[in-house]
Amino acid sequence: xxxxxxxxxxxxxxxxxxxxxxxxxxxxxxxxxxxxxxxxxxxxxxxxxxxxxxxxxxxxxxxxxxxxxxxxxxxxxxxxxxxxxxxxxxxxxxxxxxxxxxxxxxxxxxxxxxxxxxxxxxxxxxxxxxxxxxxxxxxxxxxxxxxxxxxxxxxxxxxxxxxxxxxxxxxxxxxxxxxxxxxxxxxxxxxxxxxxxxxxxxxxxxxxxxxxxxxxxxxxxxxxxxxxxxxxxxxxxxx
Amino acid sequence: xxxxxxxxxxxxxxxxxxxxxxxxxxxxxxxxxxxxxxxxxxxxxxxxxxxxxxxxxxxxxxxxxxxxxxxxxxxxxxxxxxxxxxxxxxxxxxxxxxxxxxxxxxxxxxxxxxxxxxxxxxxxxxxxxxxxxxxxxxxxxxxxxxxxxxxxxxxxxxxxxxxxxxxxxxxxxxxxxxxxxxxxxxxxxxxxxxxxxxxxxxxxxxxxxxxxxxxxxxxxxxxxxxxxxxxxxxxxxxxxxxxx
Numbered sequence: 001x002x003x004x005x006x007x008x009x010x011x012x013x014x015x016x017x018x019x020x021x022x023x024x025x026x027x028x029x030x031x032x033x034x035x036x037x038x039x040x041x042x043x044x045x046x047x048x049x050x051x052x053x054x055x056x057x058x059x060x061x062x063x064x065x066x067x068x069x070x071x072x073x074x075x076x077x078x079x080x081x082x083x084x085x086x087x088x089x090x091x092x093x094x095x096x097x098x099x100x101x102x103x104x105x106x107x108x109x110x111x112x113x114x115x116x117x118x119x120x121x122x123x124x125x126x127x128x129x130x131x132x133x134x135x136x137x138x139x140x141x142x143x144x145x146x147x148x149x150x151x152x153x154x155x156x157x158x159x160x161x162x163x164x165x166x167x168x169x170x171x172x173x174x175x176x177x178x179x180x181x182x183x184x185x186x187x188x189x190x191x192x193x194x195x196x197x198x199x200x201x202x203x204x205x206x207x208x209x210x211x212x213x214x215x216x217x218x219x220x221x222x223x224x225x226x227x228x229x230x231x232x233x234x235x236x237x238x239x
Numbered sequence: 240x241x242x243x244x245x246x247x248x249x250x251x252x253x254x255x256x257x258x259x260x261x262x263x264x265x266x267x268x269x270x271x272x273x274x275x276x277x278x279x280x281x282x283x284x285x286x287x288x289x290x291x292x293x294x295x296x297x298x299x300x301x302x303x304x305x306x307x308x309x310x311x312x313x314x315x316x317x318x319x320x321x322x323x324x325x326x327x328x329x330x331x332x333x334x335x336x337x338x339x340x341x342x343x344x345x346x347x348x349x350x351x352x353x354x355x356x357x358x359x360x361x362x363x364x365x366x367x368x369x370x371x372x373x374x375x376x377x378x379x380x381x382x383x384x385x386x387x388x389x390x391x392x393x394x395x396x397x398x399x400x401x402x403x404x405x406x407x408x409x410x411x412x413x414x415x416x417x418x419x420x421x422x423x424x425x426x427x428x429x430x431x432x433x434x435x436x437x438x439x440x441x442x443x444x445x446x447x448x449x450x451x452x453x454x455x456x457x458x459x460x461x462x463x464x465x466x467x468x469x470x471x472x473x474x475x476x477x478x479x480x481x482x483x
Binding site: 171223225238 | 471
């Protein structure tokens with residue numbers, strides 16, 4: 001197994017675990033949106049693995065619709081996590097940039113262009129990551145689109161997440177959470193920008209999958225913090 | 240400031256010549272591993288010395304006086320000032336006194352009927368520090384002990400003050416050297432030379448205006464502190480509800 005495959009399988013396992021530990025909360029109706037985004041993330045990462053991709057794509061007709069599912073899942077993940085993270089770090093401005101008119105327009109254009117490029121590409125047979133079709137211009141643009149929207153959202157979230165890290169009055173566990181997420185978002189931005197100049201070799205795997213690890217671990221740290229806060233009772237500030 | 244393991248060994252051989260380290264720990268109710276670790280590191284915590292002194296019926300103040308850095312403490316015990324005593328009355332007790340006086344249940348110069356809470360209260364350390372401050376206590380204390388001013392502030396905000404700092408602050412402010420040890424909870428009031436009922440006496444002599452203005456100042460700083468905590472709680476909740 002190559003280094004890239006080891007990374008992908010490990011990250012897939014991590015995403016599945018992080019999604020599973022939130023199942024009981026999701027069943028109780030708590031924070032279903034983050035749960036949904038983790039499920040979509042597990043799905044997207046799973047579909048980057050050839051055995052799963054080929055199997056799922058066969059069910060979808062064998063014309064690489066599974067790849068389109070990955071793209072659209074990623075957009076949904078970033079839209080959901082973007083809004084949630086912005087609110088969590090108290091940045092109304094960032095929330096508006098992501099979920100306001102501009103943000104929604106960017107998302108709509110991204111989805112339309114992505115679907116259009118997918119339709120005009122010639123993709124007759126299942127190929128994980130569309131590797132067999134890398135020489136088509138439309139396929140290259142299609143891949144670029146898949147990095148731009150996440151890059152845009154991650155860039156918006158960098159400042160609030162970094163603010164959470166640098167906030168000396170915050171709980172240490174929340175500073176850890178902010179720091180992990182900030183680093184993950186930074187990786188997404190670096191990946192989106194660096195890819196403009198062409199393939200990055202192994203970093204094409206390390207950057208995005210590293211980002212997933214940092215962001216999901218950050219989310220799980222927040223989850224642990226909430227669990228711990230429920231274990232202890234509310235403090236009486238006047239006692 | 241801890242005491243050296245060597246001086247601790249000499250001292251414990253004097254007060255309890257037959258006792259082993261295990262005996263000391265059992266009598267004083269401290270964990271054996273804790274004391275063993277302190278001895279290995281060469282520094283024994285003051286709280287350990289106090290616990291052992293109590294166990295062997297040695298007055299803690301006298302025990303502290305056996306160690307370098309604290310030798311002047313036994314001679315430096317004096318009566319606490321009124322400001323120090325009042326600083327050790329909790330915010331809630333001040334408010335209860337105001338209400339009681341307004342209803343005629345308490346009066347200036349009359350014995351206090353109110354049951355005031357035991358020492359130390361929630362803001363004991365900071366209130367004491369402010370009460371003894373002749374003007375530039377923080378700066379002088381930082382300069383004399385070498386502690387960084389922000390670390391001193393952090394200790395006071397957290398309601399802590401190390402033994403060395405508490406004693407040095409008292410030296411600078413020329414108050415009883417045990418006061419700082421009482422308000423940090425290391426010594427009980429009676430061990431530190433604070434007579435029973437002395438807080439109540441100071442409180443009952445307080446003029447109404449002073450009482451009111453004191454309560455106002457206390458509420459002012461409490462309000463600011465609680466606002467900071469609420470702000471922090473809201474931010475915590477935002478993270479829990481959106482990401483947790």
